[in-house]
Amino acid sequence: MKRNTTHGIPAEKTGNGGKAALKDLFDKCHKFSRADEAKALGYYPYFRELEENEGPEVTIEGKRLVMAGSNNYLGLSVHPEVKKAAVDAIEKYGSTCSGSRYLNGTLALHHRLEDAIAEFIGVDSCLCFTSGYVTNQGIIPTLVGRHEYLLSDKDNHTSIVAGTLMAKAVGAELIRYKNNDMESLEHSLSKIPLDAGKLIVSDGVFSMSGIVANVPQIASLAKKYNARVLIDEAHGFGVVGATGRGTCELFNLKPQKDVDLLMGTFSKSFASLGGFVGGSAKIIDFIKHNAMSFIFSASMPPANTAAALASLEIIKREPERIARLQEIGDYMRKGFRTLGFEIIESTTPIIPVLVRDDFLTCTFWRRLFEEGVYTNTVVSPAVPPGMQLIRTSYIATTKQAQLDFILEKFEKAGKELGLIS
Ligand SMILES: Cc1ncc(COP(=O)(O)O)c(C=O)c1O
Numbered sequence: 383m384k385r386n387t388t389h390g391i392p393a394e395k396t397g398n399g400g401k402a403a404l405k406d407l408f409d410k411c412h413k414f415s416r417a418d419e420a421k422a423l424g425y426y427p428y429f430r431e432l433e434e435n436e437g438p439e440v441t442i443e444g445k446r447l448v449m450a451g452s453n454n455y456l457g458l459s460v461h462p463e464v465k466k467a468a469v470d471a472i473e474k475y476g477s478t479c480s481g482s483r484y485l486n487g488t489l490a491l492h493h494r495l496e497d498a499i500a501e502f503i504g505v506d507s508c509l510c511f512t513s514g515y516v517t518n519q520g521i522i523p524t525l526v527g528r529h530e531y532l533l534s535d536k537d538n539h540t541s542i543v544a545g546t547l548m549a550k551a552v553g554a555e556l557i558r559y560k561n562n563d564m565e566s567l568e569h570s571l572s573k574i575p576l577d578a579g580k581l582i583v584s585d586g587v588f589s590m591s592g593i594v595a596n597v598p599q600i601a602s603l604a605k606k607y608n609a610r611v612l613i614d615e616a617h618g619f620g621v622v623g624a625t626g627r628g629t630c631e632l633f634n635l636k637p638q639k640d641v642d643l644l645m646g647t648f649s650k651s652f653a654s655l656g657g658f659v660g661g662s663a664k665i666i667d668f669i670k671h672n673a674m675s676f677i678f679s680a681s682m683p684p685a686n687t688a689a690a691l692a693s694l695e696i697i698k699r700e701p702e703r704i705a706r707l708q709e710i711g712d713y714m715r716k717g718f719r720t721l722g723f724e725i726i727e728s729t730t731p732i733i734p735v736l737v738r739d740d741f742l743t744c745t746f747w748r749r750l751f752e753e754g755v756y757t758n759t760v761v762s763p764a765v766p767p768g769m770q771l772i773r774t775s776y777i778a779t780t781k782q783a784q785l786d787f788i789l790e791k792f793e794k795a796g797k798e799l800g801l802i803s
Contacts, residue, residue, distance in 0.1 A: 425744040427751075427759045436460055438780040440756060447751070448784045450774045451758040455621050455731060456693070456703045457779030458653035464692045468654075471688035479681045483510075487681035495682075495691050496658070502694060503619065503627060503644055504637040505660035509670050510687070512679050514616050514647030515541040517657030520675030521612070521645070522546055522583065524668070528553030530579040533570055533609070535595070537561040537588050542614060546583070562588070564599045571607040580609035586618035586629040590760060590773065592732025594622065597629045601640040612643040612659075620651020621730060626697050626704040638662055648682075651697065654689040656682040707731050707778040710785060714776060717789040722802040731776040734760070735792070736769070742799060743770040749795035755788050 420426040434441040437457045440449050458464050471491065479487035492510055500508035511517040522545030526532045534546045536558045550556045555574075560566035567582065574580060582604055584595045597613060604611045615628040623631025628644065630637045637644055638661055648656040659669060670676065682690075697703070711731040718725045718735060726734040737743040740761040747759040750772070758773040765771065774788075796802040 420744065425741075425748055427744060427747045438777050438784055442751075442756065445751075445754070447754050447756040448780075448787055449756050449777065450788045451756050452775060452777055453617070453650035454653060454777055455617075455651045455707055455775070456626075456653070456697065457777045458651070458693045458696060461653070461693070461696060463696060464653055464689050467688040467692035468685035471684035475684035477685070478683045481680055482677060483681040484677045489681075489684060489687065491684060491687045491691065492681060495687050495694075498691060498694055499646075499658055500660055502698065503615075503646070503660050504630070505644065505662070506638065507663040507666040508658050508660040509666050509676065510682055511657040511659075511673075511676055512682055513655060514614075514645070514649060514657035515544070516675035516679060517645055517647070517659055518542045518545045518614065519548065520545070520673035521643070521659050521669050522581070523548035523552055523554070524673040525549075525610075525612075525665075526554040526579070526581050529555075531555045531557065531574050531581070531609075533557050533559055533567060533580060533582045535559060535561055535584045535588075537590065538583060538585050539589050539614060539616065542583055542585070562593060562595055564596055564603065567600065568603055568607075571603060571609065574607070576608055578608075580607065581612055582609050583612045584614070586613045586615045587622060587730050587732070589617055589732070590765065590771075591726045591734060592617075592728030592730040592775075593726065594618075594629060594632065594729060597641065598633045598635060601635055604642075610642045611640075612645060613641050614645045616645070616647040616650060617730065617732065619646045620697055620704065621707060624704070625701045626651065648686065648690040648693075652690045652693040654686045654693060656686050656690060703778040707776065710776045710778065710780060713785060714774065714789070717785075718792065721789065721793050721796065723792065723796060726771070733774045733776075734771040735774060736771045737801065738768050738770055740770055742801075743772060746772055746795060746799055746801065749798065750791055753791040753795060755791045 430442045432440050432442055437454055437460050438449055440447050475489060481487040496508040496510055518541035526549045532546050532549050532554050546556050557570045559570050582600055584600055587594050600611055618628035620626040622628050630641055643659055643661040645659045648654040714733055724736040737746055743759050743761050750757050760773050761770045
C-alpha cells in the first residue's frame with residue numbers, strides 16, 4: 383500500500399499528521415541565552431559602542447580608555463592624510479560604487495591601489511576585494527576543486543576556513559594539519575599523489591596567538607611535494623619585516639617564487655576596509671574572472687580605496703612606524719613577563735595573556751575596562767578550553783606613558799584576581 387507523504391515526509395510528521403511535536407527552525411534562537419546571562423551579570427564584553435576613536439585612546443560609554451586591543455597597528459586611521467584622501471574621494475566619486483567591479487564598480491582608484499600594492503609586496507599583479515574575509519572565501523574555492531587538495535593549518539582564520547569549506551563543497555579534498563607543525567604538514571603531503579594539484583594555506587601571523595608561521599619550511603615543503611602556497615598576511619603587512627612587507631621580508635623569501643600567493647586586508651595596518659590577493663598575472667587574472675565573492679559583490683567604496691592608498695604611501699615613507707610597533711611589542715612582552723603573567727611568546731604586537739578560564743577571563747576584562755584599559759576577551763569556543771585569554775594588540779602611536787598605564791592596570795587587576803602575586 384502506498385504511504386501518504388508530503389515531499390517524502392510521512393503525513394504523521396507533517397502539519398497534516400498533527401501528532402508529533404513540530405520543530406521550529408527558530409527554536410535554537412529563542413533558547414539562546416548565553417549573551418543575556420553575561421549581560422545580566424555585567425560581564426558581556428562585546429559590541430561596546432565607541433563614541434570617539436583617536437587611536438591609542440578611545441571613549442566607550444562615556445569612559446576614556448587606553449586602547450590595547452585594536453588592529454589599527456600603525457595608528458593611521460586618524461592620520462590627516464588618510465582622512466583627507468577618504469573625504470576627497472567621496473567628493474569626487476560619491477559614497478559608493480553601487481555595483482561589482484565586474485560591471486559598473488571599477489574606479490581608476492581601484493587600479494591605482496592594485497598596482498601600488500603589487501609593487502609594495504613584490505608581485506606582478508594584485509586584485510582588491512571588498513573585505514579580507516571575502517578575499518579568502520573567494521580565492522580558495524576558485525583555485526582548488528575536484529580531485530585537488532587543500533592543506534590548511536588548524537588555526538587559520540575563519541575566512542580561510544570558510545574558503546576551504548566551499549572548496550570542499552565543490553569536491554576538493556580538505557586536510558587540516560596541526561598548527562604550525564611542519565611534521566604534520568609533511569606527513570599529510572606525503573600521503574597525497576605527487577602529481578595532484580595542491581594548495582597549502584596558512585596565516586602568516588596567527589591572529590589569536592600572534593605567532594609567525596614557519597613560512598620558509600612551508601615554502602620548501604611545497605617545492606618538494608609539488609604544491610602551491612597561499613599566505614594570509616592580514617597581520618603581516620605593515621607589521622612584520624623591517625619595512626612591513628610581511629613574512630617574505632622577515633624570512634628573506636621571494637614573493638611569488640617561494641610563496642605563490644599573498645593575501646592581505648586593508649582593515650588593519652592600512653586603516654581602511656577591503657582585502658587583496660597578489661601573485662603572478664595569469665593567476666590573478668583567473669581569480670578576477672572566476673571568484674564569486676569578487677564578481678557578485680559591490681566593489682570597495684571610493685573612500686576606503688583612497689584611504690588604503692594614502693596609508694600605503696605613509697607606510698612606504700615612514701618605516702619608523704613599523705620599527706616603533708616592533709619595539710612596543712617587545713616592551714609589553716617584557717613588561718607582562720616581569721609582572722609574572724603567563725603570555726604566549728609571540729614576536730609580533732599581538733600579545734595574548736593567558737587566563738585559562740572563561741569566567742575569570744571575562745572578570746579580568748571587566749576589571750581592566752573599569753580601570754581604563756580596553757582589551758579583547760577570547761573565550762571558548764573561540765579557543766579550546768584551558769586556553770582562554772585576554773588578547774592585547776598595540777598601535778605604533780601609543781605613547782610610553784600609555785603603555786606603562788596599561789601595565790600598571792594589568793598588575794592591579796591581575797593581583798586582585800590572583801593571576802599574579
Ligand atoms: C588572518 C585574518 N585573515 C583575514 C581576516 C579578514 O579580514 P577583514 O577584516 O578585512 O575581513 C582577518 C580579520 O580579522 C584575519 O585576522
